[in-house]
Amino acid sequence: MEIRIHTGMEEIPAGQWNALLTRDQPFVRHEFLHALEVHGCVGQVFGWLPRHVTVSEGGRLVGALPLYEKYNAFGEFVFDHALAQAYGRLGLRYYPKLVCAVPYTPVCGPRLLARAEDRQRIYPALLQAARQLADAVDASGFHFLFPDAEAQDWLEGQPLLVRHDCQFHWRNRDYSDFEDFLSSLSAKKRKNIRRERRMVAQAGIRFQRLDGHAATDNDWKAFARFYRDTFETKGNIAPLNQDFFRAVAHAMPDRVLLVLARRGDETIAASLMWRDDETLYGRYWGSTEAVDSLHFETCYYQGIEYCIEQGLQVFEPGAQGEHKIARGFSPVLTRSSHWLRDTPLLGAIRQYMEREREAVHQYMQALEDRLPYRRAP
Numbered sequence: 001m002e003i004r005i006h007t008g009m010e011e012i013p014a015g016q017w018n019a020l021l022t023r024d025q026p027f028v029r030h031e032f033l034h035a036l037e038v039h040g041c042v043g044q045v046f047g048w049l050p051r052h053v054t055v056s057e058g059g060r061l062v063g064a065l066p067l068y069e070k071y072n073a074f075g076e077f078v079f080d081h082a083l084a085q086a087y088g089r090l091g092l093r094y095y096p097k098l099v100c101a102v103p104y105t106p107v108c109g110p111r112l113l114a115r116a117e118d119r120q121r122i123y124p125a126l127l128q129a130a131r132q133l134a135d136a137v138d139a140s141g142f143h144f145l146f147p148d149a150e151a152q153d154w155l156e157g158q159p160l161l162v163r164h165d166c167q168f169h170w171r172n173r174d175y176s177d178f179e180d181f182l183s184s185l186s187a188k189k190r191k192n193i194r195r196e197r198r199m200v201a202q203a204g205i206r207f208q209r210l211d212g213h214a215a216t217d218n219d220w221k222a223f224a225r226f227y228r229d230t231f232e233t234k235g236n237i238a239p240l241n242q243d244f245f246r247a248v249a250h251a252m253p254d255r256v257l258l259v260l261a262r263r264g265d266e267t268i269a270a271s272l273m274w275r276d277d278e279t280l281y282g283r284y285w286g287s288t289e290a291v292d293s294l295h296f297e298t299c300y301y302q303g304i305e306y307c308i309e310q311g312l313q314v315f316e317p318g319a320q321g322e323h324k325i326a327r328g329f330s331p332v333l334t335r336s337s338h339w340l341r342d343t344p345l346l347g348a349i350r351q352y353m354e355r356e357r358e359a360v361h362q363y364m365q366a367l368e369d370r371l372p373y374r375r376a377p
Helices: 014-019 030-038 081-089 116-136 149-155 178-183 187-202 217-232 242-251 294-310 322-327 346-368
Strands: 002-006 048-050 052-057 060-065 067-070 097-100 141-145 161-171 206-210 256-263 266-275 279-287 314-316 330-340
Touching: 002 116, 014 030, 014 060, 030 242, 052 116, 060 116, 081 346, 097 116, 116 141, 116 149, 116 330, 141 149, 149 330, 161 294, 161 322, 161 346, 178 187, 178 294, 187 294, 187 322, 206 294, 217 242, 217 256, 217 266, 217 279, 242 256, 256 294, 266 294, 279 294, 294 314, 294 322, 330 346
Parallel strands: 097 141, 279 314
Antiparallel strands: 002 052, 048 067, 052 060, 067 097, 141 330, 161 314, 161 330, 206 256, 256 266, 266 279
């Protein structure tokens, strides 16, 4: 068994990496992670340094981790600012840390990559490799963010800390069309959604949905501008760029959904989503005009319609946002696993995470009373 640490995806055979994936989710595919690197979306500037782990036997890849050495919390979505501050108050160093994740992508998916028949012997090797790398770079710990349920269940059997959080997902209950979906909602919520859609239509806005085959360079140029402006108006740095979006669309055209909002010949808003065979993932949006309910239509209702038309079962529109509940999205638990070095803070951190898990559980229970459905979904 040979274990290697890689500073770039170009060092790893794409076909062998992708062969380890148990589902065709786009974000952990070699093409996606490689595009992040070659188009400057990760690296020293953004605090994401690739340290991917591979395990090989007889020249064949049998295990891998999408792993990064981190010097900030940018683009993680499992928030640990308070933890870093607590370390600082005690004169302890929190950075660097190691993060097994997809940069800027709060989507549960494969993290410990191995074929099903190899997992029981490869998973421990991957975990040990992360621990050894943490020692080598003097990291405060390592973190598995948004692993899929199978990997997280295994991780929870290891001596790791566990955190919980909540997202909001829509589920397709064999709806025949958007009106069928609306019929499952309470009258008040149904009326509100119809009103929001009507306001956008009355503003003269029409929508176009494009996959990676159909989207043009001008479409990606427009979307990249919307995306960048959304970040910059909030004083944030936009890590992704037009070249990245175009590269992923070219590499995985059937996994891309670009929603364009047009008034006449002008594109005034857009949202970018990705998909696999079961799930639609809403990720980014932007607009040049403040049109009432345009965000809801572009980011939610167009996605729901698409899922119904395509037979997709789940729509994950992005992290956070209680306003999604009124529009048919339900609370879903997300989990992460963490290893931290033994410090005077470790006991307090463990207690904090226990309280956090209980608070998330209570929060999700309270949200059940706010679901908009006429009948239990």
